[in-house]
Amino acid sequence: MKHYRVISADSHAIEPPDLWQRYLPRAYTDRGPRVVSTDSGDRWVCEGLPSHVARRPMGAVARNRDKAYAAAAEGDKRYATDATDWQPDARVEYMRMDGVDAEVLYPNYTMRAFGIPDPQLQQAVCQAYNDWLSDFCRSHPQDLFGVGVVPVFDIEWAIQECRRAKAKGLVGVLLPQDTPDGSRYSAPEWDRLWATLDELNMPLSLHIIASGHANVNWTQDETGEESAAVGYAVLPVRMARAFATFILEGVFDRHPGLRLISAENELSWAANFLHRLDWGYHRRTMAKDPMVRCRRLPSEYWHEHCYLTFIDDVPGVMLREFIGVDRMMWSSDFPHLDSSWPESQQFLDRHFAGVPADHMQSIVADNCVRLYGLVG
Numbered sequence: 001m002k003h004y005r006v007i008s009a010d011s012h013a014i015e016p017p018d019l020w021q022r023y024l025p026r027a028y029t030d031r032g033p034r035v036v037s038t039d040s041g042d043r044w045v046c047e048g049l050p051s052h053v054a055r056r057p058m059g060a061v062a063r064n065r066d067k068a069y070a071a072a073a074e075g076d077k078r079y080a081t082d083a084t085d086w087q088p089d090a091r092v093e094y095m096r097m098d099g100v101d102a103e104v105l106y107p108n109y110t111m112r113a114f115g116i117p118d119p120q121l122q123q124a125v126c127q128a129y130n131d132w133l134s135d136f137c138r139s140h141p142q143d144l145f146g147v148g149v150v151p152v153f154d155i156e157w158a159i160q161e162c163r164r165a166k167a168k169g170l171v172g173v174l175l176p177q178d179t180p181d182g183s184r185y186s187a188p189e190w191d192r193l194w195a196t197l198d199e200l201n202m203p204l205s206l207h208i209i210a211s212g213h214a215n216v217n218w219t220q221d222e223t224g225e226e227s228a229a230v231g232y233a234v235l236p237v238r239m240a241r242a243f244a245t246f247i248l249e250g251v252f253d254r255h256p257g258l259r260l261i262s263a264e265n266e267l268s269w270a271a272n273f274l275h276r277l278d279w280g281y282h283r284r285t286m287a288k289d290p291m292v293r294c295r296r297l298p299s300e301y302w303h304e305h306c307y308l309t310f311i312d313d314v315p316g317v318m319l320r321e322f323i324g325v326d327r328m329m330w331s332s333d334f335p336h337l338d339s340s341w342p343e344s345q346q347f348l349d350r351h352f353a354g355v356p357a358d359h360m361q362s363i364v365a366d367n368c369v370r371l372y373g374l375v376g
Contacts, residue, residue, distance in 0.1 A: 002101070002142050004101045004102055004365045004366075004368075004369055004374065005101055005361075005364075005365055006099055006100050006101050006330075006344070006348070006364050006365055007100070007101060007102045007103070007104070007329075007330075007364065007365045007368045007369070007374075008095075008100050008102070008103045008104065008330070008331045008332040008333075008334060008344075009104050009309045009329035009330065009331045009367075009368045010104060010106055010207075010263050010264050010309040010311075010329075010331035010333060011103040011104065011105055011106070011331065011332055011333065011334040011335075012105065012106050012107065012108045012333070012334070012335065012336060013086075013105045013106070013107060013108060013133055013136060013146070014085040014086050014108055014335065015033075015086065015107070015108055015109050015110060015129065015132070016085075016086040016132075017034065017035035017054075018034070019033070019128065019129065019132050020032035020033050020034060020125060020128055020129075021034060022132075023128035023129070023131050023132050024124055024125070024128045025124060028121060028124045028125070031046070031047040031118075031121055032046060032047070032121070032124070032125050032128070033045070033046040033049075033109060033110075033113070033125060034046070035054050041053065041054070042054040044109055044112075046112075046113070046116065046125070047116070047118070047121060048115070048116045048117045048118055048121065049112060049113075049115055049116060052109070052112065054109075085335070086136070088136055088137070088139045088140050088144060089139070089140075091103075091140075091144065092140050092143050092144070094334065094335070094341065094342075095143065095334075097341075097342055098332065098334070098340075098341050098342050098343075098344045098345070099344060099345045100332060100334075100344060101143070101365070102142065102143050102144070102145065102374065103143070103144055103145070103332075103334065104145045104146075104147060104171070104172070104331075104368065104372065105133065105136075105137065105144060105145065105146045105147060106147050106174060106205070106207055106263060106264075107129060107133075107147075107149055107174070108336075110125070110126065110129045110149050111149070111174070111207060111209055111210040113125045113126055113129070113149065113151075114149075114151065114176040114210055114211065115211075119151070119153035119154065119180075122151045122153065123151050123153070123154075123157060123161075126148075126149040126150065126151050126161075127161065127164075129149055130146075130148045130149060130161070130164070130165055130168065130170065131168070133146040133148065133170065134146060134165075134168035134169055134170060137169065137170075138169065141169070142375075145170075145171045145372060145374060146169070146170045146171065147170060147171065147172045147173065147174050147205055148161070148162070148165035148168075148170040148172070148173045148174065149173075149174050150162055150165070150173045150174065150175055151176075152175055152176065152179055152180065152193075153180050155189060155190065155192060155193055156192075158175075158193055159192060159193055159196045162193070162196055162197060162200060162202060163196070163200065165202075166200045166202055170202075171202070171203075171372045171373075171374070172202050172203040172204070172205055172261070172372060173197065173202055173203075173204060173205065174205045174206075174207055174210060174263075175204060175205070175206065175210075176206075176210050176211060177206045177207075177210060177211050177238050177239065177242045178211055178238070178242075184245055184249065185242070185245055185246065185251065186245050186246065186249030186250060186251050186293075190251075191254060191255070194251060194254070194255040194258050195255060197255075197258060198255050198256075198257035198258050201257075201373065203259040203260070203261055203307070203371055203372065204258065204259065204260050204261065205260075205261040205263050206239060206242050206243075206260070206261065206262060206263065207263040207264055208235045208236070208238075208239060208262075208263065208264045208265045209235065209264070211238060235265070236265050236266075236269050239262050239265045239269075240269065240273050243260065243262065243273070243306065244273075244277065246258075246260055246301075246305075247277065247294060247298045247301045247302065247305075247306075248277070248281070248291065248292050248293070248294055248298060249291060249292075249293050249294070250293035250294055250295075252294070252301045252304070252305050253293070253294060253295050256304075258305060259305055259306075259307065259371060260305055260306050260307070261306075261307045261308070261309065261371075262306070262307070262308045262309070263309050264309055264310075264311070264331070264333065265308065265309075265310075266308070266310045266311070266312075266313040266316060267308055267310045267313045267315075267316025267317065267319065267320075267323060267328060268313055268315045268316040268319065270302075270308060270316070270319075270323045270327075271316075271319045271322050271323055274298075274299050274302055274322070274323065277298035277299060277302070278297055278298055278299050280298075281294070281297060281298050302324070302327070303324050303326075303327065306327060307327050307328075307329060307367070307371060308323070308327055308328055308329065309329045309330070309331045310328065310329075310330060310331065311330075311331055311332070311333045311338055311339075311340065312338070312340065312347065312351075313351075314350065314351055316328075317351050317352065317355065317363070320355075320359060320363070325359050325362050325363065326362060326367055327367070328362075328363045328367065329363065329367050329368050329371070330348070330351075330363055330364045332344050348360075348364060352364075
């Protein structure tokens with residue numbers, strides 16, 4: 001059995017440009033995602049979504065981090081120039097170079113699929129991605145663990161896709177932070193989905209950039225290009241709202257085995273969030289707030305059901321005993337520009353200087369093994 005010393009709990013699979021031409025049913029191939037070349041560079045296009053720059057540095061960081069940043073600044077928008085970006089053997093080689101034993105893989109471009117307005121097309125696109133991801137991970141079952149992408153237009157369809165993802169070897173599911181119709185995840189109609197995830201022992205992930213909206217206008221300029229700085233500053237707000245819904249509105253009381261992950265939202269925000277949850281619970285319970293349906297102190301649910309991944313958050317690690325040592329999972333974010341690759345060991349040394357060895361081992365590997373039931 002493999003002993004995991006370091007696991008990235010949130011890395012990203014890089015979708016090949018022809019993924020959906022190979023995996024979608026023929027009726028959808030002309031409507032699904034694909035990379036097209038334009039005078040200004042390569043772009044992802046998909047029916048119902050704004051075109052999106054297919055940025056080459058998503059994979060180039062694996063060759064030269066500084067060069068990748070320079071290319072981004074200079075507008076290098078090539079995409080399909082190195083097929084090793086989507087070859088499992090090369091992926092594992094990059095991990096080994098970084099001292100990482102395994103990765104939990106979230107999507108890259110596919111997170112935008114939650115914004116596709118046509119329910120059937122969105123379902124087909126995500127199902128095709130799940131098929132590809134399963135194939136990608138299969139050749140390295142001790143190293144690569146995939147998180148499936150599940151649209152929620154139709155709850156019964158979502159339930160069946162969760163079951164299919166489990167059968168294909170995926171270890172968790174990613175849902176949008178917001179439902180397509182604006183309903184709350186605490187509403188009774190969602191209970192069947194949470195019960196299914198509990199039954200399947202599959203954790204539920206909400207990723208910081210998987211919102212369910214095709215356009216988020218407050219992060220875009222007049223041309224439709226996104227501001228990374230504005231988006232980065234405001235994205236945590238939606239995650240906190242989603243977690244408050246699950247905790248305060250009784251979801252965990254009804255589904256005691258459900259696990260919820262905040263992916264790529266770092267750690268520090270959780271300390272103030274937990275403080276405000278408990279303070280608000282005492283204050284609002286006295287006021288008989290009808291939305292507060294949890295039966296215990298909110299922080300108790302946090303310490304039983306909730307997890308966080310982080311890339312670079314020294315203050316958050318310092319707050320580990322308040323947030324929960326057993327709630328935290330380190331990630332390299334490979335191969336995004338925020339990634340610690342190929343310097344992850346130096347990142348870990350900086351984050352865990354003076355931290356007890358058992359705390360570090362929990363955060364960089366053991367919590368992830370326990371949450372997903374990883375077997376090497």
